[in-house]
Amino acid sequence: MDIQQLVRSLKTQNDSKIVMLVADGLGGLPVEPGGPTELEAANTPNLDALAKKGTLGSMIPIKPGITPGSGPGHLGLFGYDPVRFLIGRGALEATGVGFALGPNDVAIRCNFCSLDADGNITDRRAERIPTEQSAPLAVKLREVKIPGVEVFVEPVKEHRFVVVLRGEGLGGNVADTDPQRTGVPPLQPVASDDASQRTVEVAQQFVAQAQKLLADQPKANGLTMRGFSVKPDIPTYQDVYGVRAAAIAVYPMYRGLAQLVGMEIVGQPATLSEEIDVLAEAFDQYDFFFVHFKYTDSRGEDGDFPAKVKMIEEFDSIVPRVTALSPTVLVVTADHSTPAKFASHSWHSVPTLLAADTCRPDPCQAYSETEALRGGLGQFEAVYLMPLTLAHAGRIGKFGA
Amino acid sequence: MDIQQLVRSLKTQNDSKIVMLVADGLGGLPVEPGGPTELEAANTPNLDALAKKGTLGSMIPIKPGITPGSGPGHLGLFGYDPVRFLIGRGALEATGVGFALGPNDVAIRCNFCSLDADGNITDRRAERIPTEQSAPLAVKLREVKIPGVEVFVEPVKEHRFVVVLRGEGLGGNVADTDPQRTGVPPLQPVASDDASQRTVEVAQQFVAQAQKLLADQPKANGLTMRGFSVKPDIPTYQDVYGVRAAAIAVYPMYRGLAQLVGMEIVGQPATLSEEIDVLAEAFDQYDFFFVHFKYTDSRGEDGDFPAKVKMIEEFDSIVPRVTALSPTVLVVTADHSTPAKFASHSWHSVPTLLAADTCRPDPCQAYSETEALRGGLGQFEAVYLMPLTLAHAGRIGKFGA
Numbered sequence: 001m002d003i004q005q006l007v008r009s010l011k012t013q014n015d016s017k018i019v020m021l022v023a024d025g026l027g028g029l030p031v032e033p034g035g036p037t038e039l040e041a042a043n044t045p046n047l048d049a050l051a052k053k054g055t056l057g058s059m060i061p062i063k064p065g066i067t068p069g070s071g072p073g074h075l076g077l078f079g080y081d082p083v084r085f086l087i088g089r090g091a092l093e094a095t096g097v098g099f100a101l102g103p104n105d106v107a108i109r110c111n112f113c114s115l116d117a118d119g120n121i122t123d124r125r126a127e128r129i130p131t132e133q134s135a136p137l138a139v140k141l142r143e144v145k146i147p148g149v150e151v152f153v154e155p156v157k158e159h160r161f162v163v164v165l166r167g168e169g170l171g172g173n174v175a176d177t178d179p180q181r182t183g184v185p186p187l188q189p190v191a192s193d194d195a196s197q198r199t200v201e202v203a204q205q206f207v208a209q210a211q212k213l214l215a216d217q218p219k220a221n222g223l224t225m226r227g228f229s230v231k232p233d234i235p236t237y238q239d240v241y242g243v244r245a246a247a248i249a250v251y252p253m254y255r256g257l258a259q260l261v262g263m264e265i266v267g268q269p270a271t272l273s274e275e276i277d278v279l280a281e282a283f284d285q286y287d288f289f290f291v292h293f294k295y296t297d298s299r300g301e302d303g304d305f306p307a308k309v310k311m312i313e314e315f316d317s318i319v320p321r322v323t324a325l326s327p328t329v330l331v332v333t334a335d336h337s338t339p340a341k342f343a344s345h346s347w348h349s350v351p352t353l354l355a356a357d358t359c360r361p362d363p364c365q366a367y368s369e370t371e372a373l374r375g376g377l378g379q380f381e382a383v384y385l386m387p388l389t390l391a392h393a394g395r396i397g398k399f400g401a
Numbered sequence: 402m403d404i405q406q407l408v409r410s411l412k413t414q415n416d417s418k419i420v421m422l423v424a425d426g427l428g429g430l431p432v433e434p435g436g437p438t439e440l441e442a443a444n445t446p447n448l449d450a451l452a453k454k455g456t457l458g459s460m461i462p463i464k465p466g467i468t469p470g471s472g473p474g475h476l477g478l479f480g481y482d483p484v485r486f487l488i489g490r491g492a493l494e495a496t497g498v499g500f501a502l503g504p505n506d507v508a509i510r511c512n513f514c515s516l517d518a519d520g521n522i523t524d525r526r527a528e529r530i531p532t533e534q535s536a537p538l539a540v541k542l543r544e545v546k547i548p549g550v551e552v553f554v555e556p557v558k559e560h561r562f563v564v565v566l567r568g569e570g571l572g573g574n575v576a577d578t579d580p581q582r583t584g585v586p587p588l589q590p591v592a593s594d595d596a597s598q599r600t601v602e603v604a605q606q607f608v609a610q611a612q613k614l615l616a617d618q619p620k621a622n623g624l625t626m627r628g629f630s631v632k633p634d635i636p637t638y639q640d641v642y643g644v645r646a647a648a649i650a651v652y653p654m655y656r657g658l659a660q661l662v663g664m665e666i667v668g669q670p671a672t673l674s675e676e677i678d679v680l681a682e683a684f685d686q687y688d689f690f691f692v693h694f695k696y697t698d699s700r701g702e703d704g705d706f707p708a709k710v711k712m713i714e715e716f717d718s719i720v721p722r723v724t725a726l727s728p729t730v731l732v733v734t735a736d737h738s739t740p741a742k743f744a745s746h747s748w749h750s751v752p753t754l755l756a757a758d759t760c761r762p763d764p765c766q767a768y769s770e771t772e773a774l775r776g777g778l779g780q781f782e783a784v785y786l787m788p789l790t791l792a793h794a795g796r797i798g799k800f801g802a
Contacts, residue, residue, distance in 0.1 A: 001484050003464050010467070053434070360430050360438070360749050362774060376770075378750070378780030380465055387466030391748045398746060399463055400470035400483070401493050 004079050004240060007387050007396060011242040016328035016393040018243070018288045019279070022077065023315050024070075024254075025297030025338025027350045027369060031305055038296075038305060038340060039351065040368045042312035046319035047332060047353065047367035054330075054355030056364040057377025059385060061336045067347040071095075073335030074257045078290075079241070079386030080234060087260065088172060088229020093162050097154045098252030100259055101231040106170045106199050109227040111178065112137065112159045112220035119185045119222075124178065125159040126220040134158060137220055144209040149202050159220070165202050171195030172230035174203065179224075186224045199228065236262025237288065241390060246282055248275045249292035258290055272314060276321045283325050291322075297345075300338030308340050329356040329393045332367065333385065352377065352385065356392040405480050405641060408788050408797060412643040417729035417794035419644070419689045420680070423478065424716050425471075425655075426698030426739025428751045428770060432706055439697075439706060439741060440752065441769045443713035447720035448733060448754065448768035455731075455756030457765040458778025460786060462737045468748045472496075474736030475658045479691075480642070480787030481635060488661065489573060489630020495563050496657030498555045502632040507571045507600050510628040512579065513538065513560045513621035520586045520623075525579065526560040527621040535559060538621055545610040550603050560621070566603050572596030573631035575604065580625075587625045600629065637663025638689065642791060647683055649676045650693035659691055673715060677722045684726050692723075698746075701739030709741050730757040730794045733768065734786065753778065753786065757793040 001009075028038035035041075061068045062082055071092050072082035087095070090107035101107060112126040112134055126134070135155035141163075142153045149167035156162055173196040177187045189204065191197040203225060214221045237245040239262070246266045247258030255265045264286070267278030272293050279289055293315050299308035322330060330353075337348040351372035362376030377388065390396050402410075429439035436442075462469045463483055472493050473483035488496070491508035502508060513527035513535055527535070536556035542564075543554045550568035557563055574597040578588045590605065592598040604626060615622045638646040640663070647667045648659030656666045665687070668679030673694050680690055694716050700709035723731060733756075738749040752773035763777030778789065791797050 003467075006464065006467065006484060358430075358743075358747075360770060361434070363771060374774060376750075376774060377465075378459060378774070380780075384465035387464065388748075389466075391466035391468065396466060396468065396748070398468045398470050400473035400488065401490065 002081060003383055003387055004081065006399070007079070007390065008240045010397045010399055011390070012395055012397045013242055014394050016287065016395060017283065017325070018329045018331070018389055018393050019291065019322055019325070019327040020077070020289065020331040020333065020389070021291050021293070021322065023293045023296045023312065023332070023334050025300045025336060025345065026312070026334035027337025027339070027348050028300065028308065029339035029341045029348065031341050037369050038300070038308045039312055040370065042309045042316065044312060044316040044367060046316050048365070050319065050323070050330065050332065050355045051353055051364050051367040051371065054353055055359045055362050055377050056367070056372045056375025057352045057354070058349040058372045058375065058379045059333060059352040060349050060379065060381045061347070063381065065347050067345050068336045069345070070253055070335065071257060074254065076382030077333065077335055077385060078237070078261050079383055080261065081383055085232060085234050087232050089227025090162070090229040091232060093156065093227065094154070094164055095256030095260060096253040097156060097162060098256055099152065099154055099162065099164060100256070101164070102166065103231060104166050104168055104170065105231055106165045106172050107229055108163045108165070108203070108225045110161050110163050111224045111226070112161070113186070113222045113224055114219050115222035121179065121182045121184060121186065121222065123219070124182060124224070128158050129220050131155070131157050134161070134220060137214065137217065140213055141210050143213060144206055146202055146205050151206065163206065163225070165199065165206070167202070169195055170199045170202065172199070172228050174199050174228040176226040177224050178226050186222065189225065232260060234261055238262055241288070241386065242395070243287040244285070245288040245290065246286040247290045247292070248278045250275065251292070251294050254292040254294070263290060272318055276318050279322065280325060296334070297338045300340050301343055303340050303343030305340035329354065329389055331385065331389055349379065354388060354392060358392045358394070403482060404784055404788055405482065407800070408480070408791065409641045411798045411800055412791070413796055413798045414643055415795050417688065417796060418684065418726070419730045419732070419790055419794050420692065420723055420726070420728040421478070421690065421732040421734065421790065422692050422694070422723065424694045424697045424713065424733070424735050426701045426737060426746065427713070427735035428738025428740070428749050429701065429709065430740035430742045430749065432742050438770050439701070439709045440713055441771065443710045443717065445713060445717040445768060447717050449766070451720065451724070451731065451733065451756045452754055452765050452768040452772065454762070455754055456760045456763050456778050457768070457773045457776025458753045458755070459750040459773045459776065459780045460734060460753040461750050461780065461782045462748070464782065466748050468746050469737045470746070471654055471736065472658060475655065477783030478734065478736055478786060479638070479662050480784055481662065482784055486633060486635055488633050490628030491563070491630040492632060494557065494628065495555070495565055496661060497654040498557055498563060499653030499657055500553065500555055500563065500565060501660055502565070503567065504632060505567050505569055505571065506632055507566045507573050508630055509564045509566070509604070509626045511562050511564050512625045512627070513562070514587070514623045514625055515620050516623035522580065522583045522585060522587065522623065524620070525583060525625070529559050530621050532556070532558050535562070535621060538615065538618065541614055542611050544614060545607055547603055547606050552607065564607065564626070566600065566607070568603070570596060571600045571603065573600070573629050575600050575629040577627040578625050579627050587623065590626060633661065635662055639663055642689070642787065643796070644688040645686070646689040646691065647687040648691045648693070649679045651676065652693070652695050655693040655695070664691060673719055677719050680723065681726060697735070698739045701741050702744055704741050704744030706741035730755065730790055732786065732790050750780065755789060755793060759793045759795070
């Protein structure tokens with residue numbers, strides 16, 4: 001029995017409200033020895049006030065030393081062991097464009113490629129065809145018709161697009177058709193179990209029809225398929241925690257990840273301020289709110305320290321609107337660190353703040369990486385954040401008599 | 402191999418003496434923002450002196466966010482994974498009244514209930530019959546005789562009593578007979594494996610005879626059975642750690658829990674002072690002493706902050722009598738927090754103190770929740786307390802060459 005199963009067996013109901021604010025990639029690093037991190041450089045009076053009142057901890061996203069992608073990072077935050085609950089690459093790509101996968105779906109990451117007259121690959125990425133050229137091609141592939149199967153095609157970016165095959169009994173265990181080199185034709189799809197043989201047949205029909213539709217194209221006249229995957233078998237938030245959960249996010253990827261764990265996507269906000277509008281409007285209808293803020297990560301990925309600082313200050317500025325709703329538990333955290341110094345995700349721990357009347361206060365005086373090291377929640381792995389949050393909301397019963 | 406199995410494989414012998422003082426429910430919370438916890442409010446010069454000399458840590462009883470009952474809380478302290486070693490409800494109830502379960506026993510929590518002329522339940526708790534009326538009825542049920550089986554009946558409180566069936570081949574996998582509603586008769590016991598079918602037959606005979614003995618009763622003329630369970634299969638302290646372990650406790654529940662892990666129950670103390678008398682007398686005869694102090698938890702459960710503070714001060718006052726015995730390792734801890742603010746157990750970590758000549762000192766200047774956050778033992782789960790304790794006593798050999 002892992003921690004999530006234990007929590008599931010002990011969950012209780014009450015009328016508490018929980019808000020989890022996720023500032024994507026919030027954790028950072030100093031750019032110069034002795035300097036502040038992005039969060040320490042930012043002026044965050046509201047978060048600091050919360051830190052004084054609440055409890056801090058230093059959260060490890062996956063395990064020490066492991067840098068998470070967005071999928072595992074969020075699954076961990078949501079309390080699902082990210083090493084156990086794996087999201088297939090096709091499913092993650094579909095999720096990333098906001099496609100809501102169903103139980104009869106197989107999602108596939110596809111690449112446009114360039115083929116010569118003999119059908120051999122000359123460029124595996126169709127010369128990195130620009131999105132404005134590739135997106136209409138992906139849409140054109142929606143003309144493919146396969147009896148008994150619904151076919152969805154979604155553009156992604158440059159040479160990448162997603163195909164979702166929807167039909168009874170389609171397995172997801174099919175090997176990639178990208179040969180990983182040029183001068184040879186795409187591989188035939190190969191199934192590694194019986195259920196996936198039907199997927200192979202459908203995929204072959206898709207490729208045959210697609211090649212015809214693309215025959216005239218100068219660069220993108222072929223395709224390869226990778227990361228065949230079904231919807232991951234993940235128990236829902238309602239089942240595991242007994243909460244009605246809402247997700248508020250601007251970007252499709254995070255809406256999709258929340259949907260995978262059974263959260264309802266509410267609103268269509270375009271800014272952080274609009275996200276808080278949605279939060280306030282939906283506050284009576286749900287027990288748990290996941291609110292995602294993207295731009296701390298984006299500016300970290302850009303390697304732009306001052307811009308990330310500014311995004312953190314914008315994030316801080318909406319905190320009073322959230323506390324005004326008087327949630328029972330307010331959590332502020334991130335799915336991982338994205339130090340501007342690295343211009344990429346990192347494994348470093350994430351300062352995490354939990355504010356509730358049921359907190360044991362600690363000496364922390366500000367919300368920062370350094371203060372979090374002496375926080376009352378100590379150092380903990382992300383999968384324990386939901387148990388801690390639910391405990392502070394009075395939603396976990398006693399274990400044993 | 403879990404940590405206990407690893408320790409078991411590395412255990413060594415010496416003539417060290419270990420004392421573990423458990424102040425039940427010691428951890429607490431401030432009642433007002435910025436205020437002290439019960440432990441911080443208490444005047445504890447002796448514990449503070451120990452804290453200066455020893456090492457502190459912030460101990461998580463089970464896992465982050467999980468509030469333990471007494472059973473799992475103590476199993477964790479004793480180094481047994483409390484999620485793996487589950488004590489059945491019947492076994493815990495028998496343990497709680499000081500009944501020493503044997504290997505051929507099935508323990509059952511029973512309720513007196515009220516039945517109408519048709520045998521339907523009118524009150525599932527026999528109108529919460531007072532203990533002074535119910536206890537003689539439970540004793541009366543000792544007249545039940547079943548061939549080939551020894552029957553024990555122990556009063557508990559109000560409508561509750563315990564039945565233990567002792568005989569060869571009795572399984573514990575039997576469903577509750579309490580239908581959880583009125584207007585229907587008690588359910589028949591149902592076995593979920595072959596060994597438990599014999600238990601069902603015995604239980605049916607018990608109920609039939611008991612009904613006759615109770616027929617004249619105005620309220621408690623029936624009974625239901627719940628939590629059928631055998632003695633949990635737990636390796637002994639002697640086997641796991643190689644120590645001769647003694648338990649010193651006033652309350653039957655804690656004597657029972659210690660007995661489940663193979664500790665010997667010594668003395669019949671009625672007060673903390675008498676417990677230390679017993680400790681001093683038995684000091685030469687055992688290697689490990691579990692000394693349990695109940696009233697920190699009791700006053701916490703009462704929601705009485707000042708009274709809990711007073712109990713902590715009483716606990717502190719006996720410390721010099723313990724240190725005078727010069728134990729090799731002295732541990733001061735708790736099975737969980739019981740903040741007066743909650744008037745119940747909680748998930749919050751427990752300040753834990755380990756004093757030994759082999760400690761690496763840390764900056765802690767007092768024994769408190771806040772000081773423990775910067776303690777040398779860091780934050781750790783309860784199952785690691787015994788390994789740490791044995792290590793400081795020189796009782797764990799090197800792992801690998």
